[in-house]
Amino acid sequence: MSELLSNLGLGLGVALHLQNLALAFVGCLVGTLIGVLPGVGATATIAMLLPITFGFPPVGALIMLAGIYYGAQYGGSTTAILVNIPGEGTSVVTAVDGHQMARQGRAGIALGVAAIGSFAAGTVATLLIAALGAPLTRLALVFGPAEYFSLMLMGLVFAMVLAHGSLLKAGAMILLGILLSTVGLDLETGDQRMTFGLPVLMDGIDFAVLAMGLFGIAEIMRNLQGNEQRDVVRQAIGRLLPNRDDLRQSYKPVMRGTVIGSILGLLPGNGAVLAPFASYAMEKKLAKDPSRFGKGAIEGVAGPESANNAGAQTSFIPLLTLGIPPNAVMALMVGAMTIQGIIPGPQVMTTNPDLFWGMIASMWIGNLMLLVINLPLVGVWVRLLKVPYRLMFPAIVMFCCIGIYSIGSLPTDVLFIALFGIAGYVLIKLGFEPAPLLLGFVLGKLLEENLRRALILSRGEIATFVTHPVSLGLLLAAAALLALALIPKLNKERDEIFTE
């Protein structure tokens, strides 16, 4: 315990150094602003800004990049809530209820709860990393391909729970999402799949392109149709910040989200992406009245946002304790460390304690800064919603185009958001929800990759998924969840059929 305190003291000493404080602030601010720009998520932002940090001292550079990472996550939630455009897989869930809240004139509350929940989750996750970082690393190593496949299967069950309409339609959207995730080079054989010979499709469809089209552009088309109330809030804007009642409704989801996010964030291969979905599914299951979900339930923002932020923090553990990046952003951090002459590996903790503990301390400081930056900004964002829609929608479309073009400098990406926008509009009109599709898309790649890898390693023996105990446990949990989700629904549908 005293060792932990002295380590944290060392870390705070580094993180509170004036230059590092300034870098953390700049990182958080830049991250927030760029995260708000539709399409530009954390990965693209860090990739673009990475070269700027090369001239900085190593700790400062990493603190700033980490700040950009959390900042972009915060900013991405803002866009998801205000204009229904999730910039990352992790903010898809936030868009579902968060945007409904915004439509009801409660945008400020949604933004406030997101910021406060994230801060609480960030604080707990930071302490968790500091206290248990090294032992928790073992958990990351338990998860091999078989375990990972079963976890992703469980994730697909969450997608079923996520749907608030017909189960059949949700299932169809999940399958469509998985199908879209298979576009590109086959990892195992190198075959091109559904690329139509286009080199731009060889690496698959970018998540941001798909999400922006299906959510953002489709939403704009629906609003422009005219016979519905325009979407981006017309109602009087109520309170700007959450009050005591809102917080009382939110604190339990925040705590549960933090636990889920902290655990999933540890896993290799981007397990953090599951965290908000898992938290949402859990809140919906625990709620007294699950029908409020999808219609602006505050728990549907508080839980997933906390899970998201906790996962973002704990995904640093495999990087800091093993030198192994669990996702694309962390891979960029490895690059940043390498450029600075620090080769990330199991020894970083002992060879560069100032860097290790400095980064951990700066995570908490960064979260505090984000709270300070974001709470006053809530007013600004909410006021933006009062801009007449005829001015707003061209601006959203323009920012979408700029954002998406800036990721890969590919004009085809801009064309693709138009294409997915039309597809999304048709789907909305037919009563299909885009959220399960996006979850299917995000999980599909991991699902396929790990299924095939597990089968190669077991030489085609399908029993590998039940002989690995962790995998078996996850499969059983998935089956139980599915049964829980299906039985009441089926009963209800049968009742409905009988009454007709």
Added chain:
Amino acid sequence: MFGHLVRKAGWPLVLGASLLALGGAPVVAQDDYPARPVQILVPLAPASTVDVIARKLADEFSKRLGQQFFVENRPGAGGVIGTAELSGSAPDGHAIGMISSNHVINPSIMKTVPFDTLKDITPISVIGSVPLVLVAHPDHPANSAKDLIAMAKEKPGALDYGSAGNGTAIHLAGVLLTSEAGIDLRHVPYKGTGPLTNDLVAGHVQLGFLSITAALPQLQAGTLKALAVSTTDRIASLPDVPTLAEEGLPGYDFDAWIAMVGPKDMPADLVDRLSAEIRAVLEDPAVAEYFAGQGVVIEGTDPATTAAFFEAELDKHSRLVATAGVPKE
């Protein structure tokens, strides 16, 4: 950031050079090169080894040539998207590029590459090579490459090796191992070095080649053990690890590499000058040390050697891909 620009560029020079450019001499003679900032296209993601090396060179070139050299990343499709852009640029030396072994592997694993691997680029210099090291989980029964080969011969197909993806240098290093040793190992592709390293350390996959930079921290921590290195000479940072050639595979020689190229039809004097600049930069001990830290062994070949090298590498890799049985798509 801006301080950085001002420090490197030397404003009077920039101004003078841009005035010259406005004066409009259409033919770029060697003495007024570079007439404006020079773009170095990197067809791979930021923070990849190629990108890191490109940025170091850009810094050094900016200092030496009095113009800003800046890196632009155009990742995608195994480097094809960025290299296609380079091959379509004007050959006046203001757009140059950094390529890696991918460049000579792609034509063997892709159905169409929108440019000719040898004819549509101008070879300038091979900057350095990236040796690989064959690693295993510390609990693996094989303690040397010799043990490993003997085990594989005893039980064909029972051992597996991970790679960073189909047709990557790390994969082809494994293919060369199977063909040189006459053994059967099962290939397990991962998406990149990160997930591969994770599963090697966790013991989910038994063997794999890694770059020195990726392997070294794990070897020092004892979370992986080194069996052999892929080059014919031992590596300075791993002096006790034998080469595969020493371990009974005399024909085994494999490494990844990084090279500077330009669009096709670059004037010969310009190519020679850039190539000579690279050699001059590489002579700087500070640069050499930095490259060594990135796991890169410096080369600095002249243009003619570079061209011959590309041709030989294209041939070598197409044979390896044929051995691996990767479908050409």
